[in-house]
Amino acid sequence: MGDRMIEVRGLHKRFGDHVALRDVDLDVARGEVVVVIGPSGSGKSTLCRCLNRLETPDAGEVRIDGAPLPAEGRALARLRADVGMVFQSFNLFQHRTVLDNLTLAPVRVRGLSRAEAEERARELLDRVGIGEQAGKLPAQLSGGQQQRAAIARALAMRPKALLFDEPTSALDPEMVGEVLDVMTGLARDGMTMVVVTHEMGFARQVADRVVFMADGEVVETGAPAAFFDSPASDRARDFLAKVLSH
Amino acid sequence: MNVITDHLSEFGDGLLLTVGLTLLSLAGALVAGVVVAAMRVSPVRVLRAAGMVYVETLQNVPLLVWLVLAVFGLPEIGVMAGLFTSSVVVIALYQGAYTAEAVRSGINAVPVGQGEAARALGLTFPQSLRLVILPQALRTVVQPLGNIAIMTLMNTALAAAVGVVELTAAANRVNLAEARPIWIFVTAGLAYMALSGAIGLATGTLERKLAILR
Numbered sequence A: 001m002g003d004r005m006i007e008v009r010g011l012h013k014r015f016g017d018h019v020a021l022r023d024v025d026l027d028v029a030r031g032e033v034v035v036v037i038g039p040s041g042s043g044k045s046t047l048c049r050c051l052n053r054l055e056t057p058d059a060g061e062v063r064i065d066g067a068p069l070p071a072e073g074r075a076l077a078r079l080r081a082d083v084g085m086v087f088q089s090f091n092l093f094q095h096r097t098v099l100d101n102l103t104l105a106p107v108r109v110r111g112l113s114r115a116e117a118e119e120r121a122r123e124l125l126d127r128v129g130i131g132e133q134a135g136k137l138p139a140q141l142s143g144g145q146q147q148r149a150a151i152a153r154a155l156a157m158r159p160k161a162l163l164f165d166e167p168t169s170a171l172d173p174e175m176v177g178e179v180l181d182v183m184t185g186l187a188r189d190g191m192t193m194v195v196v197t198h199e200m201g202f203a204r205q206v207a208d209r210v211v212f213m214a215d216g217e218v219v220e221t222g223a224p225a226a227f228f229d230s231p232a233s234d235r236a237r238d239f240l241a242k243v244l245s246h
Numbered sequence B: 001m002n003v004i005t006d007h008l009s010e011f012g013d014g015l016l017l018t019v020g021l022t023l024l025s026l027a028g029a030l031v032a033g034v035v036v037a038a039m040r041v042s043p044v045r046v047l048r049a050a051g052m053v054y055v056e057t058l059q060n061v062p063l064l065v066w067l068v069l070a071v072f073g074l075p076e077i078g079v080m081a082g083l084f085t086s087s088v089v090v091i092a093l094y095q096g097a098y099t100a101e102a103v104r105s106g107i108n109a110v111p112v113g114q115g116e117a118a119r120a121l122g123l124t125f126p127q128s129l130r131l132v133i134l135p136q137a138l139r140t141v142v143q144p145l146g147n148i149a150i151m152t153l154m155n156t157a158l159a160a161a162v163g164v165v166e167l168t169a170a171a172n173r174v175n176l177a178e179a180r181p182i183w184i185f186v187t188a189g190l191a192y193m194a195l196s197g198a199i200g201l202a203t204g205t206l207e208r209k210l211a212i213l214r
């Protein structure tokens, strides 16, 4: 066991000639909230997607709760079930109701009965504040509601950790808050989270640690207060100057 | 008009066989098409290759050649099947190749995020295909599948060439007795038009019912 939920060692990923990740190491402790920031193209999404092997790294190792991520097949699927993921574009299953979105994987992957899965799903929908929307199709919901449903869908698997790749970037500004509120609640409840985001306020207030990436490398990592107030690297300073001036 | 009314039972029997051939072949084609399309998008290279060989082989030889080959060739290698059964199987496999291509285009039209979300939840590739991708893919290709259904109906006429007395063969027999080709074949043609009209209506209804809200 130990207290490391996610361990990344020597991760490399290239797309053709382009190196997207260069020798990345990262540890995320049980219950820790790590926010990953950095300029566009710095490899944040790629790192996030390597953590559940939606992207296959060229070298390096990822361990979840001590177990190395298997390369493929059923074993990989089983491990993925323990790591929830929330996407920028929600990716709710368009042909199923919100409730069915939440029950599909618990029934098919975890082997829950339909009744158990529905009970859990309704609790979670209430928890993220969209209990009334259970019977609707995703397209009938607002962006903020869809993203909250997507978070509930990930939670329905009772994951050990949650990955967020820019969960609020596709939302209208007035809906960002409702999603960040849900995420803040999860963090308070002790969920292990890796969050790629441009929401510096969230990083400052909720993160236990900030990881700054540039050009496929982890350039700097530290507690949010220290990082935002006195970044150690020039690149982090430049980046913060740009994003915080807006 | 008497040429038609005098031979109503022959026309009726032929029409029934045509409808039977069409429905059974279509059901088979749908199964074959979905299986082959799934093979063509699978992560297993051998399956992808096999799916491609299937489609290319079936599509690049005329259906009539396949029918003749099956009806006369299969008994040579000891496979005995009735003419109707052989025809259904051959037409199903042949139309299955076209169905596979239509279904595959539907699969490609489903946003990649859908499959990623399914896999991120722990569904295996076959599960995500069956539960998430295909249900959405099939809904987007109702129209092309309707065209394949009409093409299948028309192609059942080729079974006449290997001795199945479906509508076209029945009309031909009546004509041999009566020598009134215009009346007889216009009647057969109208029956085909009515059937394909029915398929068109069914397709339209299905498409409206199954449209996905995005």
Ligand SMILES: Nc1ncnc2c1ncn2[C@@H]1O[C@H](COP(=O)(O)OP(=O)(O)OP(=O)(O)O)[C@@H](O)[C@H]1O
Binding pocket: A015, A018, A019, A020, A038, A039, A040, A041, A042, A043, A044, A045, A046, A047
């Ligand atoms: N599937 C892909 N094929 C080719 N190149 C890719 C692919 N995915 C990412 N890249 C490249 O890898 C680099 C890192 O991409 P990544 O999406 O991880 O960046 P990011 O930090 O998430 O950026 P953003 O803030 O814009 O989302 C980029 O240069 C990108 O163009």
Ligand SMILES: [Mg+2]
Binding pocket: A044, A045, A046, A166
């Ligand atoms: Mg990104």
